[in-house]
Amino acid sequence: MTVGKITEVEFGVELPAFDPDTSMTNVRRFAKAANWMGPRFTDHEAARKEGLPGALVPGIMSQGFLAAMIHRWAPDAQIEVVDTVFRAPVIVDESYHITGVVTDVDEETGKVEIDLTVTNDAGETRVFGTATVRLPR
């Protein structure tokens, strides 16, 4: 179910859940397209040699996942800000869940604020952030 206008948005509503593709194949595809290549993102072994638990999903890819979730929910939403805090690494080939909930609605300006999180199977928050989006009135 998608929303179009600001008046359709209720405070507290959850955006449809979205499980991002964090497979190595997809991360490599992203890294190439975003010109964000580096062994710590595209090679588990190389990442472990750097002391990391495994190859990292780039923070900017998490941002991209979060934006995609917003677009799936509100295709006409204009994203004005995505602000992310990287709390713990997101590891390639592990499974994650992205959630979004509406935490502020301003019908006059058409602005909506959304809490965003990337959590793992244990329910731990790895990335959190907020987005401000504008919807048609």
Add this chain to the structure above:
Amino acid sequence: MPSEQVISKPSRIATRQWGIEPMDADIAAAREKFLNVEFDTKTFDVTAENIVEYARACGEISPRYTDPKHPDFQAPPTFASSFIAGRHLPKDYPRFGGLGMDAGKAIAPQAPVRPGTITGKTHIHDIYTKTGRSGRMVFTVIRMELFDDSGTKVADADTRTVVRERPTP
């Protein structure tokens, strides 16, 4: 409810809330020298293929982002974040004796990014510390302002880096 728009908030709170601690001299000097001074200009070639691949990898399904023939074809709004790859500071910027870590990123899109050339102009937007006797954490907010071929601003992209200084023996 009214909303207060924040992209990388300034340092007002942490260190100066009570006016007890004067700003460290080296931080004051770095702010004086580097804040809001553009130190780098880069150009980026954006192709339709890059945009489609980026969008698909992120899970975008709207043809606006995945179909170059769409009349409003453009990059997803977070695309501009990818221009700020790597540690990106002025050559003579103080190192503060430690490794820089990425503490967060914010992107504020203002106009669509479409295939063509994007110009990124970078400045230091904020420098602040959390202070301790045994060492400091120095935060630097780097802002890249992005413009398209026509000179229209398409986004502000902020990176917050933090350096944890090693205590001096």
Add this chain to the structure above:
Amino acid sequence: MILDLHTHSIKSDDGRAKVVNYCQWIRTKNLPIDGFVLTEHRQFDGESDYSTLARQFGITILKGSEVETEYGHVLVFNVTAPLVAEFDFARIDLSLVRVIEACEKHGAVAAPCHPGRKRVGMCAHIENLGVPKGVKIVEIYNGGSRGDEDDQARAMAEREGYLGIGGSDSHIVSHVGRCATRFPAPIGSEAELADALRAGNFEAITYRNQAVGD
């Protein structure tokens, strides 16, 4: 009376939640908490007045602080002007023992938070620095805990005879109320909260992994 004893608003450098939205969230989601304490990082927010919001939503909103010591982060409840004059809240290298002493002198209560977390929690520092004097209460449920951090916190509390509190450590709106603390009687002010903590009759609760709110 159930209070979330550990929350951050946009007044904290990494906080992204507005206090009004916390209130809306608690009411819209029917969260089982009666209020929350704003424990902004390395400061006491003396300026903000949330009494109108508190009345409007019927929610208790109190203010505390989260300071940083050699043993990691520490929640401080019932911050007063004399306490603020005792040490510099902005520093990241305060002495835990001195913070506790200052709190006792001025009717405040200090409680190390997320003790099981690396670097910013107390458990790891005990190995190097020994058990600090004067700790009576620690946070045993923290909404931001990962892995076995809360287990480590509870184990330490049991070993050392500490009482346990709970707080969500929320930085965004939807994370408020993930953990909280239950008190037997109503609490209407920071001073009453400090009294209730000193009385020792409370219980840490967690709502994580339960279908409450979100």
